[in-house]
Amino acid sequence: MSDRIGHPTPQQVLPSVPVQIPAPAVGVAVRAEGLYKAFGRKPLDTVQRLRAGADRSALPAEQTAAVIDASFEVKRGEIFVVMGLSGSGKSTLIRMLNGLLEPTSGTVEVAGTVITGLPPKKLREVRRENVSMVFQHFALLPHRSVIDNVAYGLEVQGVPLEERRARANTIIGIVGLDGWQDKLPGQLSGGMQQRVGLARALAADTDILLMDEAFSALDPLIRREMQEQLVELQAELGKTIIFITHDLNEAMFLGDRIAVMRDGRIVQIGTPEEILTDPANDYVAQFVQDVDRARVLTAASVMEPARAIVSLSAGPRAALRTMRDLQTSAAYVVGNGRILLGVVRDRDVIRQVKNRETDLSLVVRHDLSAVNADSNLSELVEASVESALPLAVIDERTRLLGVIPRVTLLAALGNVPANTSEIPVMIDPPATIPVDVVTETLLATGGPLETADAELEGSVR
Numbered sequence: 001m002s003d004r005i006g007h008p009t010p011q012q013v014l015p016s017v018p019v020q021i022p023a024p025a026v027g028v029a030v031r032a033e034g035l036y037k038a039f040g041r042k043p044l045d046t047v048q049r050l051r052a053g054a055d056r057s058a059l060p061a062e063q064t065a066a067v068i069d070a071s072f073e074v075k076r077g078e079i080f081v082v083m084g085l086s087g088s089g090k091s092t093l094i095r096m097l098n099g100l101l102e103p104t105s106g107t108v109e110v111a112g113t114v115i116t117g118l119p120p121k122k123l124r125e126v127r128r129e130n131v132s133m134v135f136q137h138f139a140l141l142p143h144r145s146v147i148d149n150v151a152y153g154l155e156v157q158g159v160p161l162e163e164r165r166a167r168a169n170t171i172i173g174i175v176g177l178d179g180w181q182d183k184l185p186g187q188l189s190g191g192m193q194q195r196v197g198l199a200r201a202l203a204a205d206t207d208i209l210l211m212d213e214a215f216s217a218l219d220p221l222i223r224r225e226m227q228e229q230l231v232e233l234q235a236e237l238g239k240t241i242i243f244i245t246h247d248l249n250e251a252m253f254l255g256d257r258i259a260v261m262r263d264g265r266i267v268q269i270g271t272p273e274e275i276l277t278d279p280a281n282d283y284v285a286q287f288v289q290d291v292d293r294a295r296v297l298t299a300a301s302v303m304e305p306a307r308a309i310v311s312l313s314a315g316p317r318a319a320l321r322t323m324r325d326l327q328t329s330a331a332y333v334v335g336n337g338r339i340l341l342g343v344v345r346d347r348d349v350i351r352q353v354k355n356r357e358t359d360l361s362l363v364v365r366h367d368l369s370a371v372n373a374d375s376n377l378s379e380l381v382e383a384s385v386e387s388a389l390p391l392a393v394i395d396e397r398t399r400l401l402g403v404i405p406r407v408t409l410l411a412a413l414g415n416v417p418a419n420t421s422e423i424p425v426m427i428d429p430p431a432t433i434p435v436d437v438v439t440e441t442l443l444a445t446g447g448p449l450e451t452a453d454a455e456l457e458g459s460v461r
């Protein structure tokens with residue numbers, strides 16, 4: 001989303017996209033170390049064969065390797081998505097993370113406690129205190145009202161009626177189900193039932209939520225709504241979420257980081273942008289080919305260094321020289337600390353130079369489109385179409401970080417390089433005044449013809 005700059009105050013340059021402040025990463029919520037899970041005959045032998053380099057497909061028919069050598073850490077407060085096709089080992093992995101399955105080899109640590117090999121009672125305790133599950137098919141109790149479903153976990157824990165109802169009510173409000181407390185699950189749509197599932201998990205007040213294909217049974221529109229709500233909830237509540245999905249777009253939208261699984265192995269762990277822009281192998285590259293890039297890539301990931309920048313204090317002559325050297329009709333104007341103030345046009349500046357004016361601020365225009373570094377590409381299309389200049393990318397302090405020419409945006413959306421060897425691509429608006437006219441004007445109005453760079457030194461760079 002973009003903002004028209006009406007006045008040169010920092011607030012008004014700020015785009016309406018909220019600046020997301022990442023939750024501070026404090027510690028590790030879940031750690032998996034060398035996890036293997038083999039089913040069928042001689043599981044230990046299976047692990048040994050795999051360790052010795054055997055391929056999963058080369059194992060005897062009665063030996064199945066569901067998870068092979070999985071190691072990763074999930075940080076507190078992050079959404080960690082495990083993504084892979086059916087049979088890649090996601091469910092087996094998540095079951096080892098919450099202690100429902102004992103690994104054949106390797107260890108799982110939850111909130112600082114190694115749960116592998118823990119006696120069942122102790123394991124239940126760690127789980128109750130730290131981990132809640134949200135399932136694909138909601139798993140609600142059909143004859144209990146919404147509020148009693150949400151409060152069920154608290155009831156099992158022996159929390160008194162008043163208190164558990166109060167807590168359940170608060171959570172029901174958070175997931176947007178106010179007014180539905182007394183309905184039965186069967187009276188609710190699928191999306192609402194999954195909100196109840198989510199509310200039940202949240203009511204348990206554990207730090208870690210495990211969500212196994214939690215939105216896969218929902219209609220596409222509801223599913224997207226739930227994804228958006230989950231991201232909001234996470235930002236609000238700071239939960240650690242481990243989310244399993246076979247849907248890459250869902251993984252890309254939700255995940256702070258994604259583990260991509262194939263045939264039991266984790267083949268890449270990275271942020272959505274890393275996976276999209278730097279796939280670890282051909283498999284991942286093929287996989288991400290059809291991803292909705294507009295929803296994943298951010299302005300910061302595709303922007304280019306701004307070339308046509310002038311410092312307000314450098315004045316009109318420097319601005320004109322910069323535009324002449326770059327053969328552009330406009331330049332961004334920045335103040336101290338690279339704060340974006342607006343844009344100047346060559347016609348206005350050459351008039352100033354002819355009149356020997358020295359205050360560039362008199363011709364700074366504020367009608368440029370500035371976008372937040374965190375904005376998704378989908379939010380930039382409209383602004384880019386409307387803007388004659390490349391979009392300016394700014395941070396939360398309105399510092400100019402870079403620019404996105406329209407061609408760059410289109411190339412990023414289409415996953416093709418922005419530069420071709422044969423066709424030179426013009427990224428700045430072409431000059432409207434011939435170079436020799438500018439040069440003559442600069443000469444006629446006196447002063448040395450040094451490059452603009454020298455004047456910019458220190459104030460911009």
Ligand SMILES: Nc1ncnc2c1ncn2[C@@H]1O[C@H](COP(=O)(O)OP(=O)(O)OP(=O)(O)O)[C@@H](O)[C@H]1O
Nearest residue numbers: 039040064065066085086087088089090091092093
């Ligand atoms: N209890 C079991 N006994 C034997 N093999 C199993 C068992 N559970 C899973 N497997 C096998 O392990 C492999 C991984 O299965 P898993 O269910 O973990 O994959 P998944 O990625 O979750 O797939 P899906 O999305 O279809 O659930 C598969 O080949 C599966 O057949």
